[in-house]
Amino acid sequence: MDETGQQNHLKAYGITYWALDKQYKASWLLNYRGGSFLLPDAPEIRKECQIRGVSFEVLSDGQANSILDEISSPSQNMETVVLEKAPKIAVYTPKGKQPWDDAVTLVLKYAEIPYTEVYDEEVLSDQLLLYDWLHLHHEDFTGQYGKFYGMYRNAPWYIEEKKNAEALAKKLGYDKVSQEKLAVAKKVRDFVIGGGFMFAMCSATDSFDIALASEGIDICEPMFDGDASEPNYQSKLDYSKCFAFKDFTLERRPERYEFSDIDMTDKRRVPFEKDYFTLMEFSAKWDVIPSMLCQNHTQLVKGFMGQTTAFERDLVKSNILVLGECQIDGEARYIHGQKGKGMFTFYGGHDPEDYQHRVGDEPTVLDLHPNSPGFRLILNNVLFPAARKKKQKT
Numbered sequence: 001m002d003e004t005g006q007q008n009h010l011k012a013y014g015i016t017y018w019a020l021d022k023q024y025k026a027s028w029l030l031n032y033r034g035g036s037f038l039l040p041d042a043p044e045i046r047k048e049c050q051i052r053g054v055s056f057e058v059l060s061d062g063q064a065n066s067i068l069d070e071i072s073s074p075s076q077n078m079e080t081v082v083l084e085k086a087p088k089i090a091v092y093t094p095k096g097k098q099p100w101d102d103a104v105t106l107v108l109k110y111a112e113i114p115y116t117e118v119y120d121e122e123v124l125s126d127q128l129l130l131y132d133w134l135h136l137h138h139e140d141f142t143g144q145y146g147k148f149y150g151m152y153r154n155a156p157w158y159i160e161e162k163k164n165a166e167a168l169a170k171k172l173g174y175d176k177v178s179q180e181k182l183a184v185a186k187k188v189r190d191f192v193i194g195g196g197f198m199f200a201m202c203s204a205t206d207s208f209d210i211a212l213a214s215e216g217i218d219i220c221e222p223m224f225d226g227d228a229s230e231p232n233y234q235s236k237l238d239y240s241k242c243f244a245f246k247d248f249t250l251e252r253r254p255e256r257y258e259f260s261d262i263d264m265t266d267k268r269r270v271p272f273e274k275d276y277f278t279l280m281e282f283s284a285k286w287d288v289i290p291s292m293l294c295q296n297h298t299q300l301v302k303g304f305m306g307q308t309t310a311f312e313r314d315l316v317k318s319n320i321l322v323l324g325e326c327q328i329d330g331e332a333r334y335i336h337g338q339k340g341k342g343m344f345t346f347y348g349g350h351d352p353e354d355y356q357h358r359v360g361d362e363p364t365v366l367d368l369h370p371n372s373p374g375f376r377l378i379l380n381n382v383l384f385p386a387a388r389k390k391k392q393k394t
Helices: 009-021 043-052 061-072 103-111 120-124 156-171 177-193 203-213 288-293 373-386
Strands: 026-030 036-038 079-083 089-092 116-118 133-136 197-201 276-279 300-302 321-326 331-339 342-347
Touching (some): 009 026, 009 036, 009 043, 009 103, 009 373, 036 061, 061 079, 079 288, 089 103, 103 197, 103 373, 120 177, 133 373, 177 197, 177 203, 177 342, 300 373, 342 373
Parallel strands (some): 089 116, 089 133, 133 197, 197 342
Antiparallel strands (some): 026 036, 276 300, 321 331
């Protein structure tokens, strides 16, 4: 999985998932040649690699043992992680969305990793219990319809989505979309606390925490929910309910395409050609989880925009681990934390290979980006729950 040795990094994750699903044993060799996978030498695995265009090397038992010995040496910042079973994956996404509307759905399809789509009805009927890993599609959990009002309030698709959301909320027994979305956010919170793995990108990250912090408080203006917002709602927020963020200030103006000052989009000063973020380096033997999540063939990842592009460092809670940052702007791009028995990862931006994705843009063709470092980070999170659980040393 190093830079020069692998023809298709993204599909390699799909091969590993496929092998686990077929009950084969697999190991993740952290920091060894870009985070390589060690699989049994079975004819059907070789054949599957050839079909999918994934590069592989055949090792003798002696060569494999020599590599494992090298990795286990205390002098090497490497570790072997046993992968036990293919996690059951759910993607929270509205019905009818195309795969390219969301980077995670796009790369899961490309890597041929199976997933199940769920939405509000499934979440509220406790169907998340069937899954190990949940991705939150580019979503707005605050009931403000993505803050698209300013630019798109007269667009047919916006009017239709608002009407559908209101109808679904009413069907599920809620007076307002904001109340129904809060109920969904709380179910997702409980899924994580109970031991689930949650991954979110773009606006699903900050809008999720905002929804939890504003429980029982009306932060929506009349064009969103039909009545005025609550006076002084900013002072009533409860940041202790948030997963990752603290002390943020909400954006009151309905015409502004922004939820709060968590997002760095309008504060960024980095030019396009210098827009990269750096992955942190961790001790593979001591900090296994962040090491898994940062496996890549480069430490420098190309930046990309979104409604929520990156996170203001000062508004990230102190117990949250920053996995990737852009030091020029002092922003966190990729963060990870623990909640109860489960874990979550927030990744800023919309599509790692589409710098400034806009509504209606053409889909990204991943055949043109089979070695994308930005998409690899997503797939690290997909395989992460497959790892045999070890007691953390730190």
